[in-house]
Amino acid sequence: MLRISNPYAAIAYGQIAERSINPPGAIYAAVNRLMWLPKFGPPYAVLSSDTSVEKVELERPWMLLTAWRLGLDGPVTSVEGAKSVLEHRTFMRTPLSKVSIVIPKPERTVTVFATAKNATGIVADVLRYLGLLYGKLTIGDYGGKFYVIDVDPVPQLESREEAKELAEVI
Secondary structure (H helix, E strand, O other), rough: OOOOHHHHHHHHHHOOOOOOOOOOOHHHHHHHHHHHHHHOOOOOEEEOOOOHHOOOOOOOEEEEOOOOOOOOOEEEEOOOHHHHHHHHHHHOOHHHOOEEEEEEEOOEEEEEEEEEEOHHHHHHHHHHHHOOOOOEEEEEEEEOOOEEEEEEOOOOOOOHHHHHHHHHHO
């Protein structure tokens, strides 16, 4: 068994492995936020230039995500701050950073580790929709409405309980 924490490497190795806990297609669907955000996420806008942020009509503060899960997400509270982040992403070496997604910043977030065996509610729906057997999902609370704001298809295991739950799925 080979555990890889980089989702892009997991997609590549999954293509040559005979079997994979989370299939490569499911990992791909999870790291491409535009695959699941329309169905399970909050209202959003897609941005691909540093000036288009001016046209976003979501209430501030915002969360500025990359369309592909890269670990570069963060809150912004002004148009100038958003422009600066978008400009930086435009000039990064990875083309995956050039398209951003803006969502309203949730009141609070909860991150949960889940497997296909123990997941319930929206977490179970997302795992099933993407074809994942396990993952770590971040749920945002928007005044009592809950939306998925991140899906990690190859999360680090942080406790014995998580390792045990994954072993049961395997």
